[in-house]
Amino acid sequence: MIKFRNLGVCSQLCKICDTIGFKKATRIQALTIPYALKGYDIIGYAQTGSGKTLAFLIPIIQNILINKQIFSALIILPSRELAFQIAAQGELLGGLFGIKFAILTGGIDYSIQATILKGKPNLIVSTPGRLVEHLGSSFCFPLVNQFCFVIDEADKILQIDFDKEFNLILSKLPKNRKTFLYSATKTIKLSQPKIIWLKNPIRITVNPNCKLVKNLSQNYCFMPHIYKEAYLVYLCNEFYENSIITFVETQRCAEKLALLLKFLGFKASCIHGGISQLRRLKILETFKNEKNRILIATDLASRGIDIPNTDLVVNFDIPLYAKVYIHRVGRTARAGRSGRTISLVTQYDIRSFQKIEKIIGYISKSYSYNFGSLLNIQKIVTREKEKCFRILKNSKNILK
Numbered sequence: 001m002i003k004f005r006n007l008g009v010c011s012q013l014c015k016i017c018d019t020i021g022f023k024k025a026t027r028i029q030a031l032t033i034p035y036a037l038k039g040y041d042i043i044g045y046a047q048t049g050s051g052k053t054l055a056f057l058i059p060i061i062q063n064i065l066i067n068k069q070i071f072s073a074l075i076i077l078p079s080r081e082l083a084f085q086i087a088a089q090g091e092l093l094g095g096l097f098g099i100k101f102a103i104l105t106g107g108i109d110y111s112i113q114a115t116i117l118k119g120k121p122n123l124i125v126s127t128p129g130r131l132v133e134h135l136g137s138s139f140c141f142p143l144v145n146q147f148c149f150v151i152d153e154a155d156k157i158l159q160i161d162f163d164k165e166f167n168l169i170l171s172k173l174p175k176n177r178k179t180f181l182y183s184a185t186k187t188i189k190l191s192q193p194k195i196i197w198l199k200n201p202i203r204i205t206v207n208p209n210c211k212l213v214k215n216l217s218q219n220y221c222f223m224p225h226i227y228k229e230a231y232l233v234y235l236c237n238e239f240y241e242n243s244i245i246t247f248v249e250t251q252r253c254a255e256k257l258a259l260l261l262k263f264l265g266f267k268a269s270c271i272h273g274g275i276s277q278l279r280r281l282k283i284l285e286t287f288k289n290e291k292n293r294i295l296i297a298t299d300l301a302s303r304g305i306d307i308p309n310t311d312l313v314v315n316f317d318i319p320l321y322a323k324v325y326i327h328r329v330g331r332t333a334r335a336g337r338s339g340r341t342i343s344l345v346t347q348y349d350i351r352s353f354q355k356i357e358k359i360i361g362y363i364s365k366s367y368s369y370n371f372g373s374l375l376n377i378q379k380i381v382t383r384e385k386e387k388c389f390r391i392l393k394n395s396k397n398i399l400k
Contacts, residue, residue, distance in 0.1 A: 078153050
């Protein structure tokens, strides 16, 4: 492993990195930081948990330190939670030097954000939709000699969902800029030989062919669809002392499972797009602090969210696409730690799960369980499930 000072990182930032526990550069950092400091455009691919955030934050903050009056940066990303997380990491690195950050996301008062922008922050972290709202009013990017534009989770941002917002943002950016694109998975747009708004980018791949980290143990449980909740409760009981994230497809399913687990005595919470922003942040903080051991989440939480102590990821619903699976299981086995994922595969999921395994190049092992214990849990879940689901149906605020 290479130390940051050998990559051209200034002594002040090396000391900060060392203090907060980043003593050596990861592979994606070692390969991209020297090019970023020299002003190249970069397209970087690396597994989830490989340190992509520091790979672009360190060069940005170093350039702000050197050219404080003439350097500004914009980081756009697909989710609000990721925006707060990256801003927090940026403040750890640059807060002592007086570097000013602005976070622009929905769910937070627009007028407060507008006031922060008037203070001319050095670095803006934003979701596309809220940034477009500010660009539609009085805000415009500063006319500076140097500007850095970062797209994190670039595969998601460049999807058709964000096309309109992204093209507007691109038209408002300073022409003289350098651009960093980072992603764990590739898309057709990212794989194009030439992206017209990039200037001869350096392409660096640490994650060829969607390979997952070696310290991730992958298992599956095959069961009839009707017993999925019982199998989930069994796993929660087996891994009671561990932190567990369970991914589901819908908000309603997240609420049902969280309520069922609470009925059965587990410390569980759920997070999805229907919950207010401040509450979502509070739920994530509670999970990070291990006050709640179980988090039921939609794919809102599958990208970029860094919770280092997550021991197990459960795929309650099997995703349709391999890249969604990659992002989900990337919530564990991060930064060199070991982790486990268990997928609940029913008779309806076999083909989807086999396609995912073919793409990631790994055949999961069957998870062995105690059949007697499972039968006992199945009886309890069957009895309690209908009761708590009736309560959920009659009360919209049962999880508040």
